[in-house]
Amino acid sequence: MSNLNLHPLFRRSIGFDRLNDFIDYAMQSDAPNYPPYNIEKTAENSYRIVVATAGFLQNELLIHLENQLLTIEGKPESISEETVEYLHKGIARRSFKLSLRLDEHIEVQHANYENGLLTIELQRIVPEEKLPRQIPIGQKAMLENQQTSEKTINAE
Template sequence: MRTLDFSPLYRSSVGFDHLSGLLENSRRVEKKQSGYPPYNIEKVAEDEYRISIAVAGFSEQQVEILLQDGVLSVTGKKESKQGEEQVFIHKGIAGRGFQRKFNLSEFIKVKSASMANGLLHIDLERETPEALKPTRIPIGTEQPYAVNSNAA
């Protein structure tokens, strides 16, 4: 088991203390979450991302997407059919519900969500505020100050 010591980073950084908690939580979540359903995270453009989740067998009404406190949660709930007993010779298609959670960065916004061909697509965009964008400072030319040699 490896341990990480973040104390050298804290000495020269302000406001990044949540990173160690995020890393620690990701280790715990990874152990708890199964690989179901599979998903992809794709960088579409410089500030655009897409999460694609395989949700074959789920309808749009059975899938819920929530964004709360920077955590995007996708939940799929299958309702059991009461009264209909099915007899399977082999059951390889998963019929269980699921929940996937994704931690989003501070300025990541959900643009849209769509479902096609058994895939749920969630489009994300980074919206950096104008105040945080780099500002180019023009270099001007000033006349040098003349030193008055008569002043004594």
């Protein structure tokens, strides 16, 4: 496997040193092919994950979010197959674990299960302090005075 060197990109960026680790992780792990799923962009800041879970009941599916890692698990209850002889078995009703890394401002809104499709709605919510803003030039003293007056007003 070839190793990517992203150090030339870091000359023009600050704080992206984790990106190299993320790309290494993505290149090492194989993309899962079961169960089939879609990742859809439904609006400017809205996303949807749709997972095809044919044959699963709602209580056999788990969704877990920890440290921006969304994990979807399917654990089917055991089915008695003592008298079943399959001529063709095309429905794969086996356990699965699908993990997707979310950006830091992506929040899970809700999940729905209907007609064998698990749908998870996501929303990008960027905090006010992270939105683009204009930085004044040469206004240090003016900003300090403004912050001091705001503290005085808040203290009253």
